[in-house]
Amino acid sequence: MLRIGLTGGIGSGKSTIAKLFIELGVPVLDADQVAHELVEPGQPALAEIVREFGHDILLDGHLDRARLRALILAVPELKHRLEAILHPLVYQTLNDRTQTIHSDYCVLAIPLLLETQHQDFVDRVLVVDCPVERQYARVAQRDTLDRTTIEKIITSQIGRSERLAAADDIIANDGDLTSLRPQVARLHALYIGLAQQLP
Numbered sequence: 001m002l003r004i005g006l007t008g009g010i011g012s013g014k015s016t017i018a019k020l021f022i023e024l025g026v027p028v029l030d031a032d033q034v035a036h037e038l039v040e041p042g043q044p045a046l047a048e049i050v051r052e053f054g055h056d057i058l059l060d061g062h063l064d065r066a067r068l069r070a071l072i073l074a075v076p077e078l079k080h081r082l083e084a085i086l087h088p089l090v091y092q093t094l095n096d097r098t099q100t101i102h103s104d105y106c107v108l109a110i111p112l113l114l115e116t117q118h119q120d121f122v123d124r125v126l127v128v129d130c131p132v133e134r135q136y137a138r139v140a141q142r143d144t145l146d147r148t149t150i151e152k153i154i155t156s157q158i159g160r161s162e163r164l165a166a167a168d169d170i171i172a173n174d175g176d177l178t179s180l181r182p183q184v185a186r187l188h189a190l191y192i193g194l195a196q197q198l199p
């Protein structure tokens with residue numbers, strides 16, 4: 001099965017695009033969702049995070065995401081330690097779940113696909129692109145994050161030109177929502193065609 005890696009910066013429109021693929025009946029796996037599941041109470045990854053970060057990282061037994069985000073944005077070494085715990089498990093879980101899917105192709109929504117240098121995990125890299133100012137505006141509207149935090153998240157991610165350089169396919173999400181469906185439909189046809197050429 002062909003694996004399409006859907007990636008893009010925060011607020012670029014990955015989830016919006018993922019929904020359009022789902023509407024077309026395409027299986028979509030979401031790395032963020034997997035990461036959330038992996039740190040639910042009782043999961044081994046949560047115990048490991050508590051070992052690294054201390055019990056203060058919990059709020060009523062759950063991972064305190066806001067605190068964790070503040071810590072890793074402030075201290076790069078902590079970010080690396082968190083990634084060392086989570087990233088291998090996320091990719092392993094995505095890989096396992098991909099094996100159970102029967103479809104011409106599937107979409108793996110992986111925000112940090114390029115940052116984690118896992119391009120080879122997928123057959124094609126699909127980048128959702130939009131200007132950085134749009135990312136700010138969308139995230140500010142969607143989440144309760146201040147501009148400094150959004151700025152830190154954006155600068156911690158790969159730059160726009162580098163991301164575009166790694167893309168096999170690009171969805172331009174700099175206009176209104178109606179411009180997305182035709183782009184997804186065109187890629188859907190492309191991916192089905194490519195899947196049928198697989199040995």
Ligand code: ADP
Pocket residue numbers: 008009010011012013014015016017138139142173174175176177
């Ligand atoms: P990501 O998953 O990349 O972080 P989302 O798909 O969640 O991004 O989009 C971020 C926010 O911007 C969401 O609230 C979404 O509804 C909105 N959004 C995305 N694309 C557009 C667009 N073309 N026009 C208007 N709002 C958009």
